[in-house]
Amino acid sequence: MASNLKTKENLYLxxxxxxxxxFNTIQSTINEIQESLTSETKSSAGDKHETGRAMLQLExxxxxxxxxxxxKIKESFSKIDISNTSEFIGLGSVVYTNKSNYFIAIxxxxxxxxxxxxxxxxxxxxxxxxxxxxxxxxxVVFREQxxxxxxxx
Numbered sequence: 001m002a003s004n005l006k007t008k009e010n011l012y013l014x015x016x017x018x019x020x021x022x023f024n025t026i027q028s029t030i031n032e033i034q035e036s037l038t039s040e041t042k043s044s045a046g047d048k049h050e051t052g053r054a055m056l057q058l059e060x061x062x063x064x065x066x067x068x069x070x071x072k073i074k075e076s077f078s079k080i081d082i083s084n085t086s087e088f089i090g091l092g093s094v095v096y097t098n099k100s101n102y103f104i105a106i107x108x109x110x111x112x113x114x115x116x117x118x119x120x121x122x123x124x125x126x127x128x129x130x131x132x133x134x135x136x137x138x139x140v141v142f143r144e145q146x147x148x149x150x151x152x153x
Contacts (some may be wrong), residue, residue: 002089004153008082008094010109010113011103015120018108026066035061076122080105089134090151091123097147104128
């Protein structure tokens with residue numbers, strides 16, 4: 001059981017690091033755009049100056065949307081209780097199938113714990129939705145492939 005918890009803790013910490021890195025990158029982008037907007041001086045020539053400011057405003061809006069998205073991800077991630085055990089797959093579950101292994105948390109891509117590869121997926125993804133509520137022995141079909149749930153914790 002200890003190794004299961006260690007695996008889950010490791011995956012959780014990797015996801016946390018992923019979220020923090022994304023958040024910091026977006027925050028730094030917003031700060032750079034803000035500095036660029038502030039340093040754009042009125043002495044710049046007319047149309048070129050306005051085009052530059054408009055482009056920066058668009059970039060800032062895009063970064064703002066990314067920031068809002070990562071904050072939503074952070075909020076849903078904070079609801080994960082890795083000590084929680086259940087008879088059914090849910091948020092925070094580590095799932096082993098005959099094809100791939102999953103950590104149901106956030107979409108953070110491929111993660112490794114020792115020699116095992118896991119895919120950190122959100123419960124809202126298509127495969128996440130198929131796995132949620134299932135138990136050992138259940139079979140899910142995704143893109144014409146069958147996955148048998150061999151174990152989860």
